[in-house]
Structures are given as structure tokens and as C-alpha cells.
Amino acid sequence: xxxxxxxxxxxxxxxxxxxxxxxxxxxxxxxxxxxxxxxxxxxxxxxxxxxxxxxxxxxxxxxxxxxxxxxxxxxxxxxxxxxxxxxxxxxxxxxxxxxxxxxxxxxxxxxxxxxxxxxxxxxxxxxxxxxxxxxxxxxxxxxxxxxxxxxxxxxxxxxxxxxxxxxxxxxxxxxxxxxxxxxxxxxxxxxxxxxxxxxxxxxxxxxxxxxxxxxxxxxxxxxxxxxxxxxxxxxxxxxxxxxxxxxxxxxxxxxxxxxxxxxxxxxxxxxxxxxxxxxxxxxxxxxxxxxxxxxxxxxxxxxxxxxxxxxxxxxxxxxxxxxxxxxxxxxxxxxxxxxxxxxxxxxxxxxxxxxxxxxxxxxxxxxxxxxxxxxxxxxxxxxxxxxxxxxxxxxxxxxxxxxxxxxxxxxxxxxxxxxxxxxxxxxxxxxxxxxxxxxxxxxxxxxxxxxxxxxxxxxxxxxxxxxxxxxxxxxxxxxxxxxxxxxxxxxxxxxxxxxxxxxxxxxxxxxxxxxxxxxxxxxxxxxxxxxxxxxxxxxxxxxxxxxxxxxxxxxxxxxxxxxxxxxxxxxxxxxx
Amino acid sequence: xxxxxxxxxxxxxxxxxxxxxxxxxxxxxxxxxxxxxxxxxxxxxxxxxxxxxxxxxxxxxxxxxxxxxxxxxxxxxxxxxxxxxxx
Numbered sequence: 251x252x253x254x255x256x257x258x259x260x261x262x263x264x265x266x267x268x269x270x271x272x273x274x275x276x277x278x279x280x281x282x283x284x285x286x287x288x289x290x291x292x293x294x295x296x297x298x299x300x301x302x303x304x305x306x307x308x309x310x311x312x313x314x315x316x317x318x319x320x321x322x323x324x325x326x327x328x329x330x331x332x333x334x335x336x337x338x339x340x341x342x343x344x345x346x347x348x349x350x351x352x353x354x355x356x357x358x359x360x361x362x363x364x365x366x367x368x369x370x371x372x373x374x375x376x377x378x379x380x381x382x383x384x385x386x387x388x389x390x391x392x393x394x395x396x397x398x399x400x401x402x403x404x405x406x407x408x409x410x411x412x413x414x415x416x417x418x419x420x421x422x423x424x425x426x427x428x429x430x431x432x433x434x435x436x437x438x439x440x441x442x443x444x445x446x447x448x449x450x451x452x453x454x455x456x457x458x459x460x461x462x463x464x465x466x467x468x469x470x471x472x473x474x475x476x477x478x479x480x481x482x483x484x485x486x487x488x489x490x491x492x493x494x495x496x497x498x499x500x501x502x503x504x505x506x507x508x509x510x511x512x513x514x515x516x517x518x519x520x521x522x523x524x525x526x527x528x529x530x531x532x533x534x535x536x537x538x539x540x541x542x543x544x545x546x547x548x549x550x551x552x553x554x555x556x557x558x559x560x561x562x563x564x565x566x567x568x569x570x571x572x573x574x575x576x577x578x579x580x581x582x583x584x585x586x587x588x589x590x591x592x593x594x595x596x597x598x599x600x601x602x603x604x605x606x607x608x609x610x611x612x613x614x615x616x617x618x619x620x621x622x623x624x625x626x627x628x629x630x631x632x633x634x635x636x637x638x639x640x641x642x643x644x645x646x647x648x649x650x651x652x653x654x655x656x657x658x659x660x661x662x663x664x665x666x667x668x669x670x671x672x673x674x675x676x677x678x679x680x681x682x683x684x685x686x687x688x689x690x691x692x693x694x695x696x697x698x699x700x701x702x703x704x705x706x707x708x709x710x711x712x713x714x715x716x717x718x719x720x721x722x723x724x725x726x727x728x729x730x731x732x733x734x735x736x737x738x739x740x741x742x743x744x745x746x747x748x749x750x751x752x753x754x755x756x757x758x759x760x761x762x763x764x765x766x767x768x769x770x771x772x773x774x775x776x777x778x779x780x781x782x783x784x785x786x787x788x789x790x791x792x793x794x795x796x797x798x799x800x801x802x803x804x805x806x807x808x809x810x811x812x813x814x815x816x817x818x819x820x821x822x823x824x825x826x
Numbered sequence: 827x828x829x830x831x832x833x834x835x836x837x838x839x840x841x842x843x844x845x846x847x848x849x850x851x852x853x854x855x856x857x858x859x860x861x862x863x864x865x866x867x868x869x870x871x872x873x874x875x876x877x878x879x880x881x882x883x884x885x886x887x888x889x890x891x892x893x894x895x896x897x898x899x900x901x902x903x904x905x906x907x908x909x910x911x912x913x
Contacts, residue, residue: 321881327870328867328870328874381871404878406878406881407885455852456859479887480886727907810904810909811908
């Protein structure tokens with residue numbers, strides 16, 4: 251009954267009232283929507299996109315560096331950079347302690363870093379972190395901490411390939427060696443993706459690919475890591491035994507021009523960044539030049555032979571081992587009496603070499619040295635190649651020509667000297683050197699006649715005979731040809747008591763496959779001759795290298811030689 | 827309502843549903859892509875590790891040590907080597 255007292259509005263009025271209220275609400279909303287849509291749209295769209303739409307970098311993997319047999323010499327493995335948005339991290343100081351502990355950095359340092367950068371939006375907390383450590387850091391679930399993919403470079407052979415391969419900085423840019431020279435093709439390039447991220451930074455949608463990422467290309471070197479290792483070990487031993495300051499060795503395949511090994515002492519391990527001191531980075535085999543001394547004499551003989559001033563049998567008088575020229579005296583270590591040209595190489599007579607040089611015209615001597623690459627960068631593809639000091643012949647006086655004839659007054663790098671000997675070994679055909687593996691040998695250029703190259707090679711075989719200066723270079727089963735050199739180092743105006751011990755040679759001598767140069771700087775424990783310091787290094791590396799490359803022995807005595815007859819399949823008649 | 831408007835409306839509805847469908851598919855495919863990329867990265871880590879391990883075993887120093895110490899091998903002396911020459 252009370253219901254009837256308060257007279258309700260008629261149902262139709264109520265109906266219209268409700269409709270009006272709802273209608274006006276809709277109108278307001280529609281109006282607002284229209285306003286935003288038509289007048290404010292661009293601004294809002296931008297704001298919205300800025301919050302959610304992001305362009306992110308897609309990292310590219312740096313290519314591997316491999317040796318000629320596919321052994322990795324440098325390889326990138328993924329690691330993480332633990333990064334943070336310091337403005338968010340600053341608001342959450344409780345999280346700092348556990349974070350510092352997992353990342354292995356000190357709490358005070360972390361605190362200082364966050365406070366200093368609290369206005370910025372990005373800092374690295376710790377770089378090159380192993381994936382499982384990074385995962386544990388992420389498990390703390392701290393707002394503003396995230397990971398960035400990075401790559402760490404490993405060098406499996408460490409110091410063995412240190413100078414050659416070089417290394418990169420923490421951002422993956424090549425700083426030395428091959429890593430520097432081939433940085434462009436190794437590094438690839440980063441891509442860019444447009445993505446939508448939610449508030450906590452997770453990617454929820456991939457919108458578009460702005461720039462495709464391309465991984466770096468793998469690089470196959472001409473190096474044989476087994477020979478590289480042999481050379482490294484032998485050279486290190488020689489440096490320690492002879493208390494030398496530094497040393498280099500280079501091995502080249504004479505037919506293809508490929509560099510099979512290149513090592514220097516002192517070395518460094520590129521994996522250990524603390525050990526990186528710039529004085530050790532130099533790849534001395536290509537950057538440092540020295541006076542080649544007696545190792546030039548065979549080239550003087552080449553010039554004398556090809557211009558028909560001498561034959562290998564021509565007798566040269568050495569005048570009691572001394573020779574006066576202008577104000578200078580050229581000396582031999584002994585009085586060798588009368589020597590044939592072959593004997594002069596075998597005994598390494600300075601007087602005989604000077605006499606031959608004096609018979610030549612400036613141009614004739616210069617031409618031979620120029621043709622084997624002296625005074626020019628070898629063009630192997632390694633960074634920092636030096637071209638040595640080798641002046642043009644126009645202002646040579648007699649004394650200049652005479653001293654160049656036995657290896658003074660000019661300088662070459664170990665790589666240049668290797669190229670010269672590789673040319674002699676390859677029957678006078680000069681093949682351009684390469685640090686990258688070749689699929690087939692380039693034709694090269696005949697710079698010395700085959701006949702002359704062969705004549706000089708047999709003289710170089712004598713030089714490692716029992717009476718020669720290089721007998722320590724001999725190896726079992728193979729004939730070796732080579733030349734020792736012991737040059738005094740120039741210092742100020744004159745020559746000091748410090749020496750370079752050098753050996754340059756090739757094997758097997760009857761049909762050479764490898765050429766090698768060893769240079770040991772300032773041996774100071776008594777021995778300093780090329781024949782006693784450098785030649786043993788040659789022998790020990792060559793023994794292993796020829797075996798590893800399956801080069802057929804050319805020095806086998808009759809009783810150890812079996813001829814396969816083709817009838818021995820049944821197991822009978824095995825011997826001759 | 828004419829038949830034409832009806833047709834347009836239903837077409838719009840179908841398209842709207844299709845849009846929703848593609849959105850959902852895109853998202854799930856993207857999740858799959860991310861999972862696969864993660865897997866690829868993991869495989870790359872594993873491959874790099876194996877390459878390094880292989881390199882360690884192929885290291886001449888390791889081979890020489892194993893041959894000499896573990897297997898008791900020696901380098902044959904000159905007198906022990908015969909050379910067979912094919913005719």
C-alpha cells in the first residue's frame with residue numbers, strides 16, 4: 251500500500267530518461283573519439299608507437315678463420331652482455347647486492363656505476379658473460395636488467411697463431427693481423443628489426459624487417475696449423491737456447507706460393523687480453539727488415555751466371571781472404587785460396603762474392619734482386635708489409651755493388667727472403683705469395699732461367715754438405731739445399747757485435763716443394779752463426795713438414811728402396 | 827535493408843574475423859620463430875664448443891704426447907724405413 255503512495259513515474263517517462271542518459275554518455279564518448287581521431291591522431295599515434303614500437307639491432311656472427319685443412323684458428327661463440335636501464339635500476343637498490351654477486355663485480359663499483367648513470371637509459375653491467383651466468387642474473391627478475399647478445403672470439407691455437415691471426419676488440423672489430431686485414435668480410439653486418447615491446451621490454455610482435463642481418467664470411471687461410479705448430483715450437487726453443495731477443499720463421503709452398511707457416515718470437519696469447527702489449531703485436535716476419543748477409547750470395551751468382559761472366563766451375567782467387575776496396579777491407583773468416591763459384595757458395599766467401607759483384611754492371615745485379623722481389627711489398631695480404639731498403643742502382647758506386655754482392659747495404663723482410671728462395675726452388679718461376687688458400691697454383695712468371703736456377707740449387711746443396719756452412723740443416727731421407735747467413739747489425743755509424751743468424755733453404759732439393767727462412771736476432775749465449783743457430787730450426791721444421799705433407803723422400807739408399815713390381819699381389823716376390 | 831548492404835556488412839564481418847585470425851596466427855608464428863632462433867643459438871653454442879673440443883684433440887702437441895706416452899710410439903730410425911717406389 252505504501253507503494254501506491256509514492257506515485258512512480260510512468261514507465262514511458264522512465265524509459266525515455268534512461269535512454270537519454272545513456273545516449274548522452276554515448277554522445278560524449280563518440281565526440282571524444284571523433285576529436286582524438288580527427289584532430290589529435292598523429293600526435294597520439296606517435297606517442298603510442300614510441301612506447302611500444304622499437305627498432306632493435308640484430309647482431310651478426312663474425313666469420314671463422316680456418317686453416318687450410320679446416321681447423322678453426324678463430325671462432326666466435328655467443329655470450330651475453332648483461333645490460334641495464336639505470337633509471338629503473340636506481341629505484342630498486344635492494345637488488346644491487348645479489349646482482350653484483352652473480353656478475354662477480356664489487357658492490358661498491360656497481361653502486362657507483364648506477365648512481366653515476368641514473369639519468370641514462372642504457373649501461374653495460376658486465377660484458378662477455380657466459381650464458382649460464384647471464385641466465386642466473388636474469389633469474390633474479392630485476393626490472394630494467396636485460397641481456398644483449400654478443401660474441402666472444404676464441405683462438406684455439408693461442409700463441410701459435412698469435413701474430414698471424416691477430417685479434418679483435420671487445421666489440422668484435424679486428425685490431426691486428428688477419429682479423430684486421432679481412433675485417434670487412436669477416437664481420438658481416440648487423441640488421442635492424444622493428445618490433446613491438448610490452449612495458450617490461452619483452453618482444454611481443456615482430457612488425458617488419460628493416461635491414462636483413464648478414465653473418466660474416468668464413469676465411470680459409472693457406473696456413474697448415476700442424477706445420478705452424480712445428481715452426482712455433484722449434485723457433486721458441488732456439489730463442490730460449492740462444493738467449494735471442496726475437497726471431498721469425500716462414501714456410502712457403504714453392505709451387506702455389508701459399509704461406510704454410512709464419513711465426514715470430516716473442517709471441518703472445520690473444521685469448522688472454524691482459525697479456526696484450528703492443529710491443530709484442532708486430533708480425534716481424536712481414537714488418538721488420540734486416541740485412542740478409544750471405545743469403546744474398548746465391549743471387550749474386552745468379553746474376554753472374556745469367557750474364558755469362560762465370561760458370562759454376564770458374565775459379566776465383568780469394569787473395570788470402572782479404573780484399574781492399576776504396577777505404578774498406580772485405581774479409582773472409584778463413585783463407586780459402588782458390589775457389590770455384592760452387593765452392594765460394596759452399597764456403598760462403600765474402601771476397602769471392604764481392605769479386606763477382608764487381609764484374610757485374612749495377613743494372614745486372616739490381617735486376618736479379620728486383621726480379622725476386624727485393625724492394626717491393628710481397629703482397630701476401632697481411633697487414634703492415636714492409637718493402638725493406640733497396641735503393642735504385644743509379645747511384646751505386648763500386649763499393650756499394652761489392653757489399654750488396656754479399657748481402658750488406660740493403661735490407662729485406664723474412665717474407666721477402668722466403669719469396670726469393672721460393673723462386674729459386676721453383677726453377678726460377680716467381681709465384682705471388684698468398685696467405686689465403688688457393689684452389690690452383692697461379693702461373694707465375696719466369697724471372698730466372700730454369701738452367702741457372704738449377705745450377706744455383708746444386709751449389710746450395712753443397713752448402714749443406716759436410717764441408718758446407720749449413721750442415722746442421724740436413725735431414726734424414728731428403729736432400730736439402732740452402733744458405734746460411736750471419737749478419738752484423740748496423741748500429742749508429744758502424745756495425746755492432748750483435749748478429750742476425752739466418753738460414754734460407756728448400757727441400758727436397760731434387761724437386762723442391764717447400765722453402766723456409768729462419769732469422770734469429772741477437773743470439774747471445776755464445777753461438778751466433780746462421781749455421782749453428784738458425785739451421786737446426788730449419789731441419790727440425792722441415793723433417794716434420796715433409797712427412798706431414800707426404801712428400802716423397804729423394805735421398806734413400808739403395809738397400810732401403812723397394813720397387814713395386816705389380817706382381818706382388820699374391821704376397822710372393824715381395825723384394826726385388 | 828537492400829541485399830547489397832547486407833552483402834557489404836557480411837563481407838566486412840568476414841574480413842574482420844579474418845583479420846583477427848591472421849593476427850593470432852602471426853603472433854603464434856612469431857613465438858615459434860623466437861623459439862627456433864633460440865634453438866639455433868643453442869646449437870651454435872654447442873657447435874662452437876664441439877669445434878673447439880675437436881681442435882683441442884687435433885692439436886699436434888696433444889697428438890704427439892698421446893702417441894709417445896700413452897701408445898708408446900716412436901719415430902722410426904732411418905734404418906727402419908723402407909721406401910716403395912711404384913714402377
